[in-house]
Amino acid sequence: MIKQAIALSWINFKSFPHRLVASAISILSIACVAAVMLGVLALSSGMVKTMERTGLDNTLLVMRAGAVSELQSVMFPMEVKLLSNNDQVLRDKNGQAIVSAEMFVNAEYKKSPVNAQSNTEHVTLDGESLSLRGISQNTYLFRPHFKLIAGEKFATGLRQLIIGQAIARRMPELVVGKTINLGGSQWFISGVFSDNNSVFESELWADIGTVQSDYRRGSSVQSVRLALKNNTDLTKLAQEWQADPRLNVRLILEKVFFAEQAQNLTRLIRWIGLPIAIIMALGAIVAALNTMYAAIASRSKEIATHKAIGFTPFAISMSIMSEALLLAIVGGLLGVIPLYLVFDGWTAATQNANSLSQMMFNFDISLTLIAQAMTLSIVIGLLGGILPAIKAMRMPVTVALRDS
Amino acid sequence: MSTLSVAPAKKLNNIILQDINKSYSKGDNNVVVHDKFNLAIKSGDFVAIMGPSGLGKSTLLHLMGGLDRPTSGHVEIGGQRIDELSESKLTRWRADNIGFIFQSHHLLPVLSAQGNVELPLSLTPLNKKQRQQHAANALALVGMADRAHHFPKELSGGQEQRVAIARAIVSDPQILLCDEPTGNLDRKTADEILALLKKLNNDFGKTIVMVTHDLKAAEYASRVINLEEYIALGVEAQGAQIPQEQQSILVGE
Ligand SMILES: Nc1ncnc2c1ncn2[C@@H]1O[C@H](COP(=O)(O)OP(=O)(O)OP(=O)(O)O)[C@@H](O)[C@H]1O
Ligand SMILES: [Mg+2]
Numbered sequence: 194m195i196k197q198a199i200a201l202s203w204i205n206f207k208s209f210p211h212r213l214v215a216s217a218i219s220i221l222s223i224a225c226v227a228a229v230m231l232g233v234l235a236l237s238s239g240m241v242k243t244m245e246r247t248g249l250d251n252t253l254l255v256m257r258a259g260a261v262s263e264l265q266s267v268m269f270p271m272e273v274k275l276l277s278n279n280d281q282v283l284r285d286k287n288g289q290a291i292v293s294a295e296m297f298v299n300a301e302y303k304k305s306p307v308n309a310q311s312n313t314e315h316v317t318l319d320g321e322s323l324s325l326r327g328i329s330q331n332t333y334l335f336r337p338h339f340k341l342i343a344g345e346k347f348a349t350g351l352r353q354l355i356i357g358q359a360i361a362r363r364m365p366e367l368v369v370g371k372t373i374n375l376g377g378s379q380w381f382i383s384g385v386f387s388d389n390n391s392v393f394e395s396e397l398w399a400d401i402g403t404v405q406s407d408y409r410r411g412s413s414v415q416s417v418r419l420a421l422k423n424n425t426d427l428t429k430l431a432q433e434w435q436a437d438p439r440l441n442v443r444l445i446l447e448k449v450f451f452a453e454q455a456q457n458l459t460r461l462i463r464w465i466g467l468p469i470a471i472i473m474a475l476g477a478i479v480a481a482l483n484t485m486y487a488a489i490a491s492r493s494k495e496i497a498t499h500k501a502i503g504f505t506p507f508a509i510s511m512s513i514m515s516e517a518l519l520l521a522i523v524g525g526l527l528g529v530i531p532l533y534l535v536f537d538g539w540t541a542a543t544q545n546a547n548s549l550s551q552m553m554f555n556f557d558i559s560l561t562l563i564a565q566a567m568t569l570s571i572v573i574g575l576l577g578g579i580l581p582a583i584k585a586m587r588m589p590v591t592v593a594l595r596d597s
Numbered sequence: 598m599s600t601l602s603v604a605p606a607k608k609l610n611n612i613i614l615q616d617i618n619k620s621y622s623k624g625d626n627n628v629v630v631h632d633k634f635n636l637a638i639k640s641g642d643f644v645a646i647m648g649p650s651g652l653g654k655s656t657l658l659h660l661m662g663g664l665d666r667p668t669s670g671h672v673e674i675g676g677q678r679i680d681e682l683s684e685s686k687l688t689r690w691r692a693d694n695i696g697f698i699f700q701s702h703h704l705l706p707v708l709s710a711q712g713n714v715e716l717p718l719s720l721t722p723l724n725k726k727q728r729q730q731h732a733a734n735a736l737a738l739v740g741m742a743d744r745a746h747h748f749p750k751e752l753s754g755g756q757e758q759r760v761a762i763a764r765a766i767v768s769d770p771q772i773l774l775c776d777e778p779t780g781n782l783d784r785k786t787a788d789e790i791l792a793l794l795k796k797l798n799n800d801f802g803k804t805i806v807m808v809t810h811d812l813k814a815a816e817y818a819s820r821v822i823n824l825e826e827y828i829a830l831g832v833e834a835q836g837a838q839i840p841q842e843q844q845s846i847l848v849g850e
Contacts, residue, residue, distance in 0.1 A: 200719035208707040498703040501664060502717045502764075503692025505685060590664045594699065594776075595655060 197504050201512035209519060215487065216520055219480040219577065223524025223570050226473045228532050231558065231566040233466030235536070237459035239557035244455030247391035248447035251283075251425075252335055255417045258441045262454075263297040263416045268442070270412050275440060276419060281430055283420040291420035293335050296327030296404045298415075300397065303374045304366070323360070324396040325375065327404030327414075335418050335447075336388055344369035344384030349400045352407065355384040357394035378407055390555070392451060418447060474573055477524075481577020485517050489585045496585050497593035510582035514575065517582070521574020525567045533558050610675040610694070610771040610804055612638040612661055617670035619656055630656050634670070634828070638820075640771070643798040643805045645815040648824030654808040658774045661806060662695045663687045674772070692720045696765030696773045700780040702757045704749040710736060710760045711745040717768045735763040739793055755786035762793060766803070773797065775807040779814055791817045 213220075248254075255276055256266035276282070277290035284290055301320040333339055343361075347353035354375075356367055367373065372381045380399070388394050405412060427444070434440045489496060499509055536556045617634040620627050630653040638644050646654050659665035660672055663679045672680040674694070682690060704713045714732040723731065736742050739759040749757055758778065765773060775794065779787035795817045797803045807818060815821045 196719060200716065204705055204707060204716075208705075211707070494701075494703050495705060498697075498699075500688075501662070501691070501697045503688055503695075503720050505688050591656075591659045594659075594664075 194505060194508060197508035198511035201499065201504060201508055202515040205512050205516045206519060212488065216484050219484040219520055220524040220527060222477040222480045223521055223573055224528035226470060226477045226573060227525045227528030227566045227570045229473055230470045230569050231529055231532050231562055233462060233470060234562045234565060235556040235558045237462050238562060239555045240458050241455045242557055243390055243392055244451040246389050247393065247451040249335060250448060251421045252447040253419045253421050253444055254447040254450050255419065255442050255444045258443045260443060266415045268414050268417055272440060273417050276417055281422050281425045283422055291334055293329060293332040293418040294414040295332060295416050296401050296410065296414050298325050298408055300325035300376045325404060326396050326398050327401035328398050329401050338389035340387045341384050342387050347383045347399055350403060352378060352403055353381045353383040354397045354399035355386050356382060356397050358385055358387045359394035361385045477573045478576045481517060481520060481574055482580060485513065485578050485581035489513060489581050493588060493593040496588060497590045500590045506586040510586040513582040513585050514578045517574045517578025518571060521570045525570030529563050529566050610640040613673040614660065615671040618668045620668050638806060640804050641802050642820060643818045644820045644822060645818035646808045646822045646824055647815055652824050654824060655776055658776050658806060658808055662697060662774045663691050694770050694772055696770040698762055698765050698773060698775040698778045700777040702761035704757055704760060706749050709746050709748055710741060713760055714763045714767050717764060721768060731767055735767040739763045755782055755789060758782065758790055766797065772804045775805065777808055777810065779811060
């Protein structure tokens with residue numbers, strides 16, 4: 194039985210090139226579905242990876258109660274001090290709490306006019322919102338993967354900053370040694386850093402004091418990061434701080450915070466992307482159905498002859514199915530391979546829904562995702578093939594042989 | 598050398614159609630094609646069936662070959678009621694016992710002559726080498742050995758029909774059912790094909806039932822049935838048309 198099916202499938206495969214043009218529509222539509230599917234999956238996987246790389250296990254992120262993002266939060270020195278005094282916070286050898294108070298603002302970046310020398314008229318280009326983080330020496334303790342990959346760290350007290358490599362990659366004009374207009378003031382780019390492809394690579398970092406004064410924030414900050422002892426009971430800590438009338442804070446592990454953001458973003462992408470993929474998949478099924486119906490219609494004599502020779506209807510239907518499968522595999526590969534060649538590692542910029550600042554993610558095309566996109570293609574092929582296969586199986590031999 | 602069995606037939610394959618009713622219902626319409634039809638064909642015979650279009654000649658061949666089932670009545674071949682076989686058993690039986698030759702050859706364009714002839718053998722337990730050998734033998738028998746690797750589009754109509762015949766006989770069925778096998782061919786080519794069929798009947802003992810519109814083709818047969826007259830004879834007389842030695846089978850049932 195299987196042998197028969199293989200013999201017939203082999204014949205269909207052989208004649209497949211002749212039918213390539215007739216099958217082009219279904220191959221292309223399957224290719225599109227596979228590409229969209231892979232794109233959606235790769236983008237959300239890239240996001241999750243970026244977000245998951247961000248944050249240490251024992252880093253507690255503290256913001257104002259009710260703040261969804263760092264941008265919406267504000268905290269004052271008194272609060273930072275109270276938080277730092279807690280017993281659960283790790284201390285360095287000098288007895289100082291390991292704490293990082295950070296400023297976080299959306300800085301408007303205005304590109305300078307293309308022709309900077311002949312700067313007679315002032316041309317203002319539309320600004321772009323970049324995430325600027327004011328940090329202190331302690332901040333580096335919370336970013337063990339931080340690496341300076343060009344230039345040097347910013348000098349304290351000066352309008353200097355270092356930029357994450359994701360930004361540097363996306364905006365090639367931002368190079369070390371250049372001075373840029375950020376929120377109305379001139380900032381000097383002193384270096385470029387990497388941080389294990391985390392979210393931070395989409396940020397600009399500068400000295401917190403300079404940012405505070407530049408943005409007239411006094412000594413307020415947006416968020417506080419605390420290194421916790423291993424045995425810390427988060428619920429107890431939350432209760433303790435809630436009971437303190439001087440504090441009004443939200444606490445969350447930094448890891449969890451970014452993971453949640455990733456979830457929100459990927460949910461968004463999937464909500465938009467998957468319905469599109471599904472609608473396209475339905476279209477592709479119809480196209481495949483069409484192609485396969487046409488294929489068996491044009492081959493009704495051939496099929497009848499096979500039945501007359503003694504091939505079982507089952508073997509005949511299997512050969513139709515295998516042809517639909519071939520269609521799906523060719524289509525799937527046609528969608529997946531170019532996407533893989535062109536877009537793997539390609540950087541996409543998104544607006545973070547909460548902070549409205551730029552975030553960069555890599556398309557992350559893994560074998561698993563390719564397998565998923567191919568599986569979808571194959572399912573489309575099988576769904577498109579099954580009805581024609583049943584029809585071929587049932588087709589009365591005598592009718593097919595009679596009409597000429 | 599030949600894989601085809603030489604006469605006399607390895608087993609008797611009398612074809613008996615008894616009390617056949619065949620009708621097609623399309624909506625309210627009921628088209629009766631055959632009504633109380635009887636026919637017996639002796640194993641090893643070469644029978645030509647002639648008659649006007651639409652009389653049910655092809656239908657008879659389809660019934661004998663198990664491609665179609667009677668509405669009622671018996672189809673008995675080699676002592677076996679094939680109308681009672683399950684679909685899968687019937688398919689298997691057909692592969693073993695029947696070779697079809699149609700007016701148009703229905704060869705697969707993507708396969709060479711050799712490939713086309715080998716195809717039915719993929720239903721047998723033969724290995725690749727044996728299949729090639731059998732197909733080569735069948736092609737040699739129909740005089741197409743030198744064209745084994747040609748594709749259908751590189752062959753003439755007569756050559757294609759020869760290949761189709763090779764395909765029909767390659768698994769050595771006892772019965773060949775031919776539906777206007779020379780309908781598409783010129784006189785000379787038709788005669789060659791008919792001679793080939795005659796040879797398969799004479800030398801290899803194949804039972805051949807051939808539907809044809811061609812009087813000259815019918816001359817190759819050892820028995821000619823004019824279907825219109827035959828039907829007009831009625832049930833009783835149809836029995837009388839059947840050779841003596843087979844009447845007993847019919848009556849005995
Ligand atoms: N599937 C079907 N549904 C309805 N009627 C059918 C069907 N198949 C055959 N018939 C009818 O049965 C009758 C006999 O058909 P058949 O093909 O056996 O005739 P034939 O003698 O072979 O004719 P021809 O010489 O033209 O080939 C015809 O009237 C045809 O219309
Ligand atoms: Mg006919």
